[in-house]
Amino acid sequence: xxxxxxxxxxxxxxxxxxxxxxxxxxxxxxxxxxxxxxxxxxxxxxxxxxxxxxxxxxxxxxxxxxxxxxxxxxxxxxxxxxxxxxxxxxxxxxxxxxxxxxxxxxxxxxxxxxxxxxxxxxxxxxxxxxxxxxxxxxxxxxxxxxxxxxxxxxxxxxxxxxxxxxxxxxxxxxxxxxxxxxxxxxxxxxxxxxxxxxxxxxxxxxxxxxxxxxxxxxx
Numbered sequence: 001x002x003x004x005x006x007x008x009x010x011x012x013x014x015x016x017x018x019x020x021x022x023x024x025x026x027x028x029x030x031x032x033x034x035x036x037x038x039x040x041x042x043x044x045x046x047x048x049x050x051x052x053x054x055x056x057x058x059x060x061x062x063x064x065x066x067x068x069x070x071x072x073x074x075x076x077x078x079x080x081x082x083x084x085x086x087x088x089x090x091x092x093x094x095x096x097x098x099x100x101x102x103x104x105x106x107x108x109x110x111x112x113x114x115x116x117x118x119x120x121x122x123x124x125x126x127x128x129x130x131x132x133x134x135x136x137x138x139x140x141x142x143x144x145x146x147x148x149x150x151x152x153x154x155x156x157x158x159x160x161x162x163x164x165x166x167x168x169x170x171x172x173x174x175x176x177x178x179x180x181x182x183x184x185x186x187x188x189x190x191x192x193x194x195x196x197x198x199x200x201x202x203x204x205x206x207x208x209x210x211x212x213x214x215x216x217x218x219x
Contacts (some may be wrong), residue, residue, distance in 0.1 A: 022047030096175035
């Protein structure tokens with residue numbers, strides 16, 4: 001946590017919002033002892049769910065560009081900056097740059113990754129490959145988040161589909177070259193499976209949204 005905060009502070013943000021939920025390590029102590037003019041901390045003693053924290057942080061944010069991060073992954077400031085810069089230059093949502101899917105590597109992709117590629121294909125944005133609002137970091141403007149509806153950030157694939165549907169400019173901005181993963185233990189197979197099922201369910205909701213929106217155009 002402390003290492004990530006130091007990198008974020010190098011960007012000189014207007015504010016840093018931390019949503020701590022279900023933490024069982026020393027993260028809270030680190031946050032309480034960390035001195036910075038811009039730090040706001042929201043602590044929940046229980047786990048909120050996979051993406052609930054995004055909507056909570058967005059609800060409290062006041063800046064023009066929001067950068068979403070995972071506290072378990074330390075990324076250098078110079079790797080984070082391109083996302084914010086893209087938004088300040090006119091992009092509504094700046095995603096991580098992922099490879100475009102190809103027929104040769106389909107067997108190696110998990111079901112959730114195939115769902116991402118399918119959703120982008122359905123939305124006629126094949127150029128996004130498997131880039132998605134499911135992955136952090138990504139940046140979004142406050143205006144774009146308001147147009148999507150902040151509460152929809154609870155379901156990243158749905159927010160992704162809505163952003164494209166309403167004509168927001170969503171682009172693959174930057175590919176993270178190096179990141180440090182905090183040692184918090186690997187997810188057990190059961191939790192990994194649950195995480196993937198949740199992601200697939202979220203994509204099904206996004207696909208349903210697209211189908212409902214364009215049902216009248218289907219012959």
